[in-house]
Amino acid sequence: MRVQVERRHHGSIIVASLAGELDHHAAQAVRTALDQELTGRRRVRLILDLSEVTFMDSSGLGVILGRYKKVQDTDGEMVIAGVSKAIDRLLEMSGLHKIVRMYPNCETAVVALKEVAK
Amino acid sequence: MNATNEMSISFTALSENEAFARVAVAAFVLPLNPTMEELTEIKTIVSEAVTNAIIHGYQEKYGIIYLQCKIMGDKMELVIEDHGVGIEDVDVVRQPLYTSRPDLERSGMGFTIMESFVDEIEVDSAVKRGTRLRFVKHIRSPLSATRYEV
Numbered sequence: 001m002r003v004q005v006e007r008r009h010h011g012s013i014i015v016a017s018l019a020g021e022l023d024h025h026a027a028q029a030v031r032t033a034l035d036q037e038l039t040g041r042r043r044v045r046l047i048l049d050l051s052e053v054t055f056m057d058s059s060g061l062g063v064i065l066g067r068y069k070k071v072q073d074t075d076g077e078m079v080i081a082g083v084s085k086a087i088d089r090l091l092e093m094s095g096l097h098k099i100v101r102m103y104p105n106c107e108t109a110v111v112a113l114k115e116v117a118k
Numbered sequence: 119m120n121a122t123n124e125m126s127i128s129f130t131a132l133s134e135n136e137a138f139a140r141v142a143v144a145a146f147v148l149p150l151n152p153t154m155e156e157l158t159e160i161k162t163i164v165s166e167a168v169t170n171a172i173i174h175g176y177q178e179k180y181g182i183i184y185l186q187c188k189i190m191g192d193k194m195e196l197v198i199e200d201h202g203v204g205i206e207d208v209d210v211v212r213q214p215l216y217t218s219r220p221d222l223e224r225s226g227m228g229f230t231i232m233e234s235f236v237d238e239i240e241v242d243s244a245v246k247r248g249t250r251l252r253f254v255k256h257i258r259s260p261l262s263a264t265r266y267e268v
Contacts, residue, residue, distance in 0.1 A: 024169040025133035031223070055140075055158070057165040061225035086158045093234065094227050 001026035003033040013045045013113050015106060019052035022060035034067050044076035047109045051082025060087075061094045068100055077101075081109040123149070124188040131172045131181040131200065139185055140164040146187050147194050150257040159235040160194070160255065166228040167198040167251050173219060175202030175249055193237075193256045201248040208241045 001020035008015055014037050018030065038044055048064065050056075064080070071078040079101045083091065091097050103109035125146055129135045140161040147160060164185075171183045184199040205211055211218070212233070217226035233239055238254035 021137060023133075023136050023165055024173065025136050027223075055161060055165075057162050057169070058225045058227040058231055059165075059169060061227050062223040065225055066223040086155070090162075090227070090231065093230060094225060 001030060003030055005033070005037055008110050009114055013047060013110060015047045015049060015110070017049040017052065017106070019054075021055040022050075022053050022063065023055065023057050024059035027059045027063050030063055031066065034063075035070065038067070038070050038074065042074050042076070044071050044074045044078075045113045046071050046076065046078040047081055047103075047106060047113065048078060049081045049106045049109075050084070050087055051105065053084070053087060056087050056090060058090070058094075061090055061096065064091075064096060064100075065094070068096070077113065079103060079109050079113065081106045122189055122191070124186065126184070126186040128182050128184045131176045131179075131183050131202075133169075133172060135183070136165055136168050136172075139168045139183070143185070143187050143196065147189065147257070150189060150192065150194065152257045156255075156257055160196075163196065163232050163235050163253055163255070164198070166232050167196075167253075170228055170251075171198065171200035171202065171249070173222065173224070174205075175200035177203060192258075193254055196253045196255070197250060199248065199250040204245040204247050205241070205243040205249055206245055208243055212241070 001018060001022055004017045006015050016034055022030065068078050081103045082105050083102055103112060127142060129138065143164045144157055144161050168183060172178060175181065181200060181202055186197040188195045210216060212229045214230045215226040217224040236253040236255045240252040243249040
């Protein structure tokens with residue numbers, strides 16, 4: 001699994017793009033990579049871009065839920081972009097649908113988070 | 119009904135084998151012409167069961183996972199077994215959001231997902247003996263359905 005992190009909107013929005021299969025094997029590396037970006041920050045605005053995730057199971061749900069809690073602890077907001085039908089089904093089953101905002105792609109998520117920052 | 123085709127594999131309980139197991143089963147069931155959605159469900163079931171064996175059954179220590187898959191008409195039967203620590207109370211672990219390993223950020227959704235994606239599920243477990251999960255899933259797509267590469 002590949003994790004690419006970039007900053008948008010003058011560095012105030014973190015976009016983490018995941019690509020590949022998010023299972024238990026990949027989970028620890030993804031967790032470490034994302035937590036590096038969150039540590040010591042306040043009011044983190046994180047976009048988790050899942051548009052290139054080709055497979056995900058409950059280990060992926062654990063990673064997403066864990067990052068959601070960490071971002072909440074910073075008084076920030078995490079949103080998810082580019083969810084496939086298969087991943088959407090898992091998010092719905094877990095109840096994440098109700099607590100995390102979803103956007104069809106990264107660009108719409110950036111626009112939405114810019115609005116929050118205003 | 120007798121199995122028309124069957125395969126079995128055994129492999130070390132290592133997380134890098136999760137992808138191997140789900141791709142092996144997905145490739146094996148391809149003659150049933152599953153849809154992309156059914157294929158994803160099958161891969162997810164395998165992934166959940168193998169991950170459970172690694173994390174909970176063998177507690178991330180050395181062990182062997184036994185996987186058997188049979189095709190019987192339009193349905194597949196899948197058995198995934200470990201000889202690890204076993205489950206004390208199966209009803210408890212089947213509850214949504216239950217996890218015995220919150221330290222690993224487990225979501226506790228594994229069993230719920232497996233139950234949603236199959237037609238039948240049987241859990242046979244004994245403490246210090248191991249756990250055997252048996253699934254039956256009907257492949258409902260017509261034979262003319264498009265085939266997919268895995």
